[in-house]
Amino acid sequence: MRVVDSLEQALSNLWKKKLRTFLTTFGVVIGIGALVSMISFGQGVQYNVTDRFQKLDLFNYITVFPAGMQSPFSGERAGSSAESPRSVLDDDSLKEITALEGVESAFPEVRFPARIQFREKTRFSLVQVMPAAVAATELVKLRAGASFADDYSLSLIISDSLLTEMGITDPDSVIGEEITLLTLMLDLSRLNLSDMSSLFQNGKLPFSEQSHRFTIAGVAERMGFGGPTPLRSDVYIPSGTAADIPTISLTSIWDFFRSSGSADEYSMVNVKVDSPRAVDRVKAFAEEKGFQSFALIDQLEEIRTGFVFMDMFLAAVGMIALVVASLGIVNTMVMAILERTREIGIMKAVGAGDGDIRKIFLFEAGLIGLAGGVFGLCLGWIVTTAINWIINGILARQGIPFVDYFYFPRWLNMGSIVFSILVSLIAGLYPMQRAARVDPVVALRHD
Amino acid sequence: MFSSPLIETNDLGKVYSTGRIQVKALDGINLSVPKGAFLGIAGPSGSGKSTLMNLLGGLDTPTSGSIQVAGRMVSSLNHKELALYRRFQVGMIFQSFNIIPAYTAKENVALPLLFSGVPKRERLRRAEAVLSLVGLEERKDHRPSELSGGEQQRVAVARALINSPDILLADEPTGNLDSRTSQGILNLLQEMNRTQNLTVLLISHEGYLLKKYADDIIYLHDGRVRESEAVE
Numbered sequence: 001m002r003v004v005d006s007l008e009q010a011l012s013n014l015w016k017k018k019l020r021t022f023l024t025t026f027g028v029v030i031g032i033g034a035l036v037s038m039i040s041f042g043q044g045v046q047y048n049v050t051d052r053f054q055k056l057d058l059f060n061y062i063t064v065f066p067a068g069m070q071s072p073f074s075g076e077r078a079g080s081s082a083e084s085p086r087s088v089l090d091d092d093s094l095k096e097i098t099a100l101e102g103v104e105s106a107f108p109e110v111r112f113p114a115r116i117q118f119r120e121k122t123r124f125s126l127v128q129v130m131p132a133a134v135a136a137t138e139l140v141k142l143r144a145g146a147s148f149a150d151d152y153s154l155s156l157i158i159s160d161s162l163l164t165e166m167g168i169t170d171p172d173s174v175i176g177e178e179i180t181l182l183t184l185m186l187d188l189s190r191l192n193l194s195d196m197s198s199l200f201q202n203g204k205l206p207f208s209e210q211s212h213r214f215t216i217a218g219v220a221e222r223m224g225f226g227g228p229t230p231l232r233s234d235v236y237i238p239s240g241t242a243a244d245i246p247t248i249s250l251t252s253i254w255d256f257f258r259s260s261g262s263a264d265e266y267s268m269v270n271v272k273v274d275s276p277r278a279v280d281r282v283k284a285f286a287e288e289k290g291f292q293s294f295a296l297i298d299q300l301e302e303i304r305t306g307f308v309f310m311d312m313f314l315a316a317v318g319m320i321a322l323v324v325a326s327l328g329i330v331n332t333m334v335m336a337i338l339e340r341t342r343e344i345g346i347m348k349a350v351g352a353g354d355g356d357i358r359k360i361f362l363f364e365a366g367l368i369g370l371a372g373g374v375f376g377l378c379l380g381w382i383v384t385t386a387i388n389w390i391i392n393g394i395l396a397r398q399g400i401p402f403v404d405y406f407y408f409p410r411w412l413n414m415g416s417i418v419f420s421i422l423v424s425l426i427a428g429l430y431p432m433q434r435a436a437r438v439d440p441v442v443a444l445r446h447d
Numbered sequence: 448m449f450s451s452p453l454i455e456t457n458d459l460g461k462v463y464s465t466g467r468i469q470v471k472a473l474d475g476i477n478l479s480v481p482k483g484a485f486l487g488i489a490g491p492s493g494s495g496k497s498t499l500m501n502l503l504g505g506l507d508t509p510t511s512g513s514i515q516v517a518g519r520m521v522s523s524l525n526h527k528e529l530a531l532y533r534r535f536q537v538g539m540i541f542q543s544f545n546i547i548p549a550y551t552a553k554e555n556v557a558l559p560l561l562f563s564g565v566p567k568r569e570r571l572r573r574a575e576a577v578l579s580l581v582g583l584e585e586r587k588d589h590r591p592s593e594l595s596g597g598e599q600q601r602v603a604v605a606r607a608l609i610n611s612p613d614i615l616l617a618d619e620p621t622g623n624l625d626s627r628t629s630q631g632i633l634n635l636l637q638e639m640n641r642t643q644n645l646t647v648l649l650i651s652h653e654g655y656l657l658k659k660y661a662d663d664i665i666y667l668h669d670g671r672v673r674e675s676e677a678v679e
Contacts, residue, residue, distance in 0.1 A: 002564045009561075016549065346545050349506060350559040350606060351534020353527055440506045444545060 001356045010363035017336070024332040025371045028420060031325035032376025035318030036416045037384050042311040044407040050303060053296060056139050062279050062295040064089065064097065064286045065268045087290035089266045097271055100285055102278025107131045109268035110242065111233055117180040121166045127181060128233035129242040134272065139231060144171035145218035151240035155217035161401065162234040163219060171219035181212045183245060212245055222401055326427035329368055333361060333431035344435055345443025354436040361435045365428025366421055373420025377413060453517055453613060453646050454480040454503065460511035461498050472498040474670040476512070482613070483644040485637065487661030489654060494667040496650045500618045503648065504539045505532045517613060534559055537614045538607025542622035544599045546591050546606070552578060553587040556605045577605040581635060597628035604635060614646045615639065621651065633660050
């Protein structure tokens with residue numbers, strides 16, 4: 001029996017029982033829809049975390065910070081004893097780290113508060129210093145314009161969310177425009193240490209404001225997952241330019257007390273290495289010098305194990321619907337055999353082999369699986385798109401940027417259809433075998 | 448003509464067991480049917496006529512003895528070989544026609560060709576040719592519900608003949624038909640028997656029909672051949 005004929009037979013048999021075929025297939029559609037939605041959610045989370053990190057090269061970043069400091073990531077106090085002499089993370093350590101094999105660049109985490117003046121509007125924001133080489137990586141997702149030309153250019157990158165806050169929605173319109181940064185600096189001439197009361201008498205704090213003019217080189221997308229990325233601000237300026245700007249380079253009062261007067265001590269150094277292997281070298285160095293370090297890659301295994309469990313759980317939930325659907329297939333096909341016993345008997349009497357009968361039923365199951373897979377995948381797309389819009393709609397009010405919480409890799413699209421056919425074929429195995437075993441003598445007596 | 452029989456059975460037996468009860472449907476049947484014969488098989492209901500037909504048609508397998516058709520041991524064929532035997536060497540027609548209600552006359556006749564992988568166009572072309580042979584070319588696109596009993600049985604005959612078998616087994620083909628239509632069907636079988644040298648085995652409980660059409664009649668009783676008599 002030719003494949004074309006088996007297919008035609010199966011199609012016409014299914015077509016004859018439209019309602020039943022539709023209901024059975026619909027069961028599979030729901031099953032596959034549930035399964036792909038669940039898996040795409042797992043994939044979405046995974047994509048948003050690891051894959052995106054990988055794309056951004058985040059596994060090649062390691063953060064070094066002085067011991068005794070609160071880890072910016074874990075919230076717990078990183079290690080060590082207050083008794084041991086505190087190592088100072090300064091320009092010398094920076095040079096040593098940069099000299100390590102496999103280290104591409106190391107840049108201190110320098111951030112300072114500034115007032116941003118643009119188009120007659122003023123906003124407070126943190127300004128972060130970033131080497132041009134880092135700013136040019138995929139880490140900074142530009143929505144408009146370009147990165148800094150070099151480390152000494154008087155240009156900056158601003159985040160789209162800060163622009164939105166200022167009421168600007170078209171990022172392209174601001175490229176090349178002038179923007180002013182107003183920074184505070186400690187004005188020692190105003191600080192009369194012998195007479196602190198004078199400070200309050202003349203009503204002025206010992207700070208003076210300096211203004212710096214920049215042009216906007218680029219507009220960057222604000223990262224949805226800020227956590228371990230070295231991007232933690234809304235405005236980025238090149239490191240060479242930043243060196244000429246006197247600022248109070250502290251982000252908290254804690255830094256102020258901790259810095260013990262040393263001007264060039266850093267609270268954190270971001271290190272970019274060329275491969276995850278070099279991470280260990282940096283870590284060893286940090287340990288030797290009495291620094292703490294944090295590398296995302298250390299968490300990778302844990303994250304991955306977590307994802308495997310999450311995927312398994314999600315798939316198991318999705319499978320429930322599919323198992324129920326496959327029971328529906330078995331039920332439908334057993335019913336069909338009972339109805340078509342005589343027909344099967346006739347076919348056998350005129351020379352159909354067991355294999356021919358099997359083929360017809362297997363094609364019927366396969367077609368239900370194919371239709372169920374295709375439409376189930378569509379259902380999955382529709383449902384997840386809807387959920388994604390709703391979630392993002394709610395989160396947008398809290399200022400969280402748009403994130404695709406569902407992700408359909410190609411293997412999921414292809415795989416769900418193949419899997420649907422496979423499950424349907426497996427569900428069709430028992431009915432198929434039963435149909436092939438119909439005894440023609442009994443079947444022809446059948447009414 | 449009688450030198451090498453087309454069908455030969457040797458001590459053929461069939462026992463049906465349902466639980467502990469064993470029923471001997473056929474017991475020691477020895478038959479020898481030459482090619483081109485028109486054999487009538489008579490007997491009361493329960494005598495084993497249909498069982499014999501099912502064994503000869505390859506729908507069932509004997510519990511003892513053997514069947515040989517054209518020198519091949521049919522009784523020892525496996526499932527697959529039996530399907531091929533049914534497809535190419537025998538054609539069967541039944542009292543209840545056994546044609547598929549959802550198919551047109553043409554599609555019903557073409558059904559056996561489906562399983563040998565003949566392309567659809569070719570299947571339908573050949574089916575039309577056989578339908579005109581049985582005088583139904585006008586009705587080829589009608590479904591069974593639009594055909595009379597006699598026409599339905601002609602469709603069944605056409606289907607049985609489409610693979611040009613050696614043997615036609617007819618199990619009470621006129622049981623559901625009036626006598627005029629019955630004669631029409633049997634005339635058709637006789638014509639095929641004479642013009643195409645088709646070997647016909649006809650089961651009927653209407654002795655006058657057997658006497659009119661068969662060259663030879665065997666009588667079955669309780670699974671045994673009681674006597675065999677030549678007509679005339």
